[in-house]
Amino acid sequence: MSTPDKPRRPAALLPPDHARDRPLFAVAAILVFLASLAGFGAAGAWQAAEGWTAQLSSELTVQLIAEDARDADADALDAAAQIARLPGVLSATARSRADAEALLRPWLGGAGLPDDLPVPRLIAVRVDPDAPPAPGAIEALLRDNPYEVVVDDHARWEAAVQRTAGAVRYFALGLVAILALAAAAVIAFAARASLAARWDVAEALHLVGAPDRYVTGIFQRRFFFLGLKAGLAGAGLAALAGYGLAHGAGAAGAVFFLPVPALGWSAAAIAPGAALASALIAAGAARLAVTGELKARWP
Amino acid sequence: MTLKPRPAPDLTHSRDPAVSFDSVGLRYGRGPEILSDLSFDLPSGSFHFLTGPSGAGKSSLLRLIYRARQPSRGLISLFGRDTALMPRDALPGLRRRIGVVFQDFRLLEHLSVFDNVALPLRVAGQPRTSYADDVADLLAWVGLGDRMHAHPASLSGGEQQRAAIARAVISRPELLIADEPTGNVDPAMARRLLRLLVELNRLGATVLIATHDITLVRSLAAPVLELADGRLVSQPRAA
Numbered sequence A: 001m002s003t004p005d006k007p008r009r010p011a012a013l014l015p016p017d018h019a020r021d022r023p024l025f026a027v028a029a030i031l032v033f034l035a036s037l038a039g040f041g042a043a044g045a046w047q048a049a050e051g052w053t054a055q056l057s058s059e060l061t062v063q064l065i066a067e068d069a070r071d072a073d074a075d076a077l078d079a080a081a082q083i084a085r086l087p088g089v090l091s092a093t094a095r096s097r098a099d100a101e102a103l104l105r106p107w108l109g110g111a112g113l114p115d116d117l118p119v120p121r122l123i124a125v126r127v128d129p130d131a132p133p134a135p136g137a138i139e140a141l142l143r144d145n146p147y148e149v150v151v152d153d154h155a156r157w158e159a160a161v162q163r164t165a166g167a168v169r170y171f172a173l174g175l176v177a178i179l180a181l182a183a184a185a186v187i188a189f190a191a192r193a194s195l196a197a198r199w200d201v202a203e204a205l206h207l208v209g210a211p212d213r214y215v216t217g218i219f220q221r222r223f224f225f226l227g228l229k230a231g232l233a234g235a236g237l238a239a240l241a242g243y244g245l246a247h248g249a250g251a252a253g254a255v256f257f258l259p260v261p262a263l264g265w266s267a268a269a270i271a272p273g274a275a276l277a278s279a280l281i282a283a284g285a286a287r288l289a290v291t292g293e294l295k296a297r298w299p
Numbered sequence B: 001m002t003l004k005p006r007p008a009p010d011l012t013h014s015r016d017p018a019v020s021f022d023s024v025g026l027r028y029g030r031g032p033e034i035l036s037d038l039s040f041d042l043p044s045g046s047f048h049f050l051t052g053p054s055g056a057g058k059s060s061l062l063r064l065i066y067r068a069r070q071p072s073r074g075l076i077s078l079f080g081r082d083t084a085l086m087p088r089d090a091l092p093g094l095r096r097r098i099g100v101v102f103q104d105f106r107l108l109e110h111l112s113v114f115d116n117v118a119l120p121l122r123v124a125g126q127p128r129t130s131y132a133d134d135v136a137d138l139l140a141w142v143g144l145g146d147r148m149h150a151h152p153a154s155l156s157g158g159e160q161q162r163a164a165i166a167r168a169v170i171s172r173p174e175l176l177i178a179d180e181p182t183g184n185v186d187p188a189m190a191r192r193l194l195r196l197l198v199e200l201n202r203l204g205a206t207v208l209i210a211t212h213d214i215t216l217v218r219s220l221a222a223p224v225l226e227l228a229d230g231r232l233v234s235q236p237r238a239a
């Protein structure tokens, strides 16, 4: 018997259900959008904190106490020359009285400092952060000189900065985790609703001998693509928003602790990652929901 | 009509009755027992009718056979295996050996008649090209050759029933269970559909047909299981 107009492709076993899918798509996209922003925040905080601590641990300041009887500028140059020879030190630059006055001018006005006011000289030291000089090495080096120095290695600041940066990172990561959980819960709920609405499909498949994984697979695929689309939309919007924040509004960028050049990279990695994670979460949630329902209805 | 025979069945299996009930009882939830003390065998390759007044429990008995329900008492074996001991993941394999015509058809509204009938083959993973002609032939035989791209909602009750029968027989099951398969068709179509089921039986399938239709029962010299109030009042000799 001839069948000239056999359809080429079989119809989908689970037809799209736009009335149900649209609100779910919107909610999932919004959750992915928020999670991506939190992800940018975490990445930004991570990189910023790394920058801060690297900067702090690669710099220290040596203060030379000026004494009336001595030429403090000459002493500072001498100390800087000695420090620069120390292993682990990249450079040591003495700031003259003129430099110190320039720094103080905003507070003291243009009149300058009285000549007899003892102004401490500062020596800026850059050290190799991977092999810095041993603690106390600079004090020991300059101990026998006729002038007095105080070394400030920023250690107090570093601890505080690291604590703050850690808190910001974990706060942002926690936010990402909570939003991912919320997305999974919403999608699992939707998968159950979708299964309830199309129970006839699951039942017909079951009765003609489809194993659970066949039925589950149909719903899983459906929600994978729904999650992927919602994820792409949400993460894409978040990437645009993040880019706008970093480049458009410099001040707003600072709110997110985003160093401007860092965002490009984190956005490039986080946006597709968030879309894929959204697809996998949706597929996993649907799988759990459908498997549970099948086992409950047909023990 | 050409129903292609399946490969010769495994004889160790075919010696077992296709269906065996031993003191089976069924209640829904906490309700009364609506099937009681049923014991009978359907020998492999046999053809039986199941009759009884409305509400006697015919559909419930069939549900036990295709394991949409489990008995509250007694033992049911299919193809020689105790169904209560069957692990859950053995059920799909079992279901593929059984074709069921539901009293309420259970066609999927969003699939064409063609896709509905092809469903068992599609689920079994067969490529569409391998069964497209068989499905079209079978649909022509049941008088739906020109309706195969229609959707069930646009079919009459009798047409839906014929599609449901086609879906049940398309994979040439070893056991065919039909619940009122001719309830919505005229006598000529009823005889035609019955011939389809007889043909399937001739190829080796065990067939059980639940029906009110006395003329249908009388048209064949097949043994009859008669249910009344959940009990068998007449039953053929045990095999």
Ligand SMILES: Nc1ncnc2c1ncn2[C@@H]1O[C@H](COP(=O)(O)OP(=O)(O)OP(=O)(O)O)[C@@H](O)[C@H]1O
Residues within 6 Å of the ligand: B028, B031, B034, B052, B053, B054, B055, B056, B057, B058, B059, B060, B061, B103
């Ligand atoms: N899911 C169910 N839950 C509770 N009771 C049920 C259920 N299905 C059937 N029954 C009851 O079981 C009894 C037998 O029903 P069943 O459908 O098996 O009868 P039947 O012989 O097929 O009737 P008919 O000829 O009208 O199709 C009836 O009293 C019915 O009310």
Ligand SMILES: [Mg+2]
Residues within 6 Å of the ligand: B058, B059, B060, B103, B179
């Ligand atoms: Mg019935």
